[in-house]
Amino acid sequence: MNKDILICGVGGQGTVLASKLIASAAMSENNIVHSAETIGMAQRGGSVTSHVRIGQNAFSPLIPDHCADLILSFEPAEAVRNLKFLKKDGAVIVNSQPIKPITETLDNTGYDGSNMIEYLKQNCKTCIVVDGKYFSDNLGSSKFFNIAILGVACGANKLGLDKDSLIKQIETKVKEKFVEVNKKAFELGIKIGEQNAA
Numbered sequence: 635m636n637k638d639i640l641i642c643g644v645g646g647q648g649t650v651l652a653s654k655l656i657a658s659a660a661m662s663e664n665n666i667v668h669s670a671e672t673i674g675m676a677q678r679g680g681s682v683t684s685h686v687r688i689g690q691n692a693f694s695p696l697i698p699d700h701c702a703d704l705i706l707s708f709e710p711a712e713a714v715r716n717l718k719f720l721k722k723d724g725a726v727i728v729n730s731q732p733i734k735p736i737t738e739t740l741d742n743t744g745y746d747g748s749n750m751i752e753y754l755k756q757n758c759k760t761c762i763v764v765d766g767k768y769f770s771d772n773l774g775s776s777k778f779f780n781i782a783i784l785g786v787a788c789g790a791n792k793l794g795l796d797k798d799s800l801i802k803q804i805e806t807k808v809k810e811k812f813v814e815v816n817k818k819a820f821e822l823g824i825k826i827g828e829q830n831a832a
């Protein structure tokens with residue numbers, strides 16, 4: 635399998651863990667994997683981007699422009715910011731819930747993510763919009779969205795990885811007390827992904 639996946643969001647959303655789970659699951663299926671993170675002011679809500687390149691076609695860890703098969707975005711503006719990486723027939727899976735930057739609190743610009751979502755729908759062949767609030771309401775926190783979006787991608791057949799490989803990584807790489815709720819998040823995501831794939 636050859637697949638380039640870009641995961642993007644802001645600090646504190648769990649993008650790095652999501653990329654590590656994808657990479658580990660791919661390696662467990664005997665794939666060659668390269669990965670790298672580009673992290674800004676992550677702890678202060680800055681941009682975080684993780685590149686995961688699976689297969690023999692990858693010679694460096696960073697995905698070139700117009701080469702990503704999939705963008706998993708935890709925030710609408712971050713999806714638009716990283717759209718240059720997406721290949722022409724690539725897919726975007728994006729959280730509809732925005733993370734408002736500090737500048738929004740200082741100068742009310744009205745940013746709610748809707749313009750970004752509309753732009754993505756108009757400029758991507760495949761754009762799956764995921765309601766992050768749905769997962770928060772069902773799981774009691776937005777902290778599990780990173781695992782839920784992996785489930786969406788898996789259920790929509792966009793990751794190219796076996797569901798059981800990802801579950802095994804959740805069981806081994808997530809803190810024990812959070813394993814069950816993360817597995818629930820993953821399963822909820824799979825259902826949403828399957829609905830979008832139908």
